[in-house]
Amino acid sequence: MTEHEQTTIDGGTxxxxxxxxxxxxxxxxxxxxxxxxxxxxxxxxxxxxxxFFSSSLIFSAAVGFIVAYVQSLxxxxxxxxxxxxxxxxxxxxxxxxxxxxxLRKRLVxxxxxxPMRAVGVSPAGSTPQVAPPEADPVPASSPPTxxx
Numbered sequence: 001m002t003e004h005e006q007t008t009i010d011g012g013t014x015x016x017x018x019x020x021x022x023x024x025x026x027x028x029x030x031x032x033x034x035x036x037x038x039x040x041x042x043x044x045x046x047x048x049x050x051x052f053f054s055s056s057l058i059f060s061a062a063v064g065f066i067v068a069y070v071q072s073l074x075x076x077x078x079x080x081x082x083x084x085x086x087x088x089x090x091x092x093x094x095x096x097x098x099x100x101x102x103l104r105k106r107l108v109x110x111x112x113x114x115p116m117r118a119v120g121v122s123p124a125g126s127t128p129q130v131a132p133p134e135a136d137p138v139p140a141s142s143p144p145t146x147x148x
Contacts, residue, residue: 055096062089
């Protein structure tokens with residue numbers, strides 16, 4: 001068995017370390033399930049979050065005016081203004097909720113899922129290998145010359 005062996009089992013990756021500090025007395029297996037990362041468009045996510053926040057504020061305002069209207073029913077001089085304002089806020093809430101749901105559908109439809117894979121394990125106490133930086137693709141230009 002090599003010092004580090006990598007095998008794939010049922011879509012996951014199992015990394016096996018053979019010669020550890022205890023030699024062959026202890027076998028250590030690490031099983032990593034497959035991990036997927038969903039990537040979405042950042043500006044579309046921002047629009048969704050703004051509309052979601054706005055709809056929650058509008059709903060809170062609608063509920064507040066409904067509560068004020070219900071409390072005013074117990075008094076002798078109750079006014080329908082709170083009811084009208086709460087209905088207007090409820091309509092704004094329905095419109096903003098429709099926008100939130102539309103943006104959510106677009107986010108789900110346009111998102112891409114990328115699988116993440118483990119590529120190896122470095123032994124304890126060792127530094128991971130880092131690839132050397134690539135050469136600069138743009139050659140250094142000569143200093144400008146003066147023309148007469």
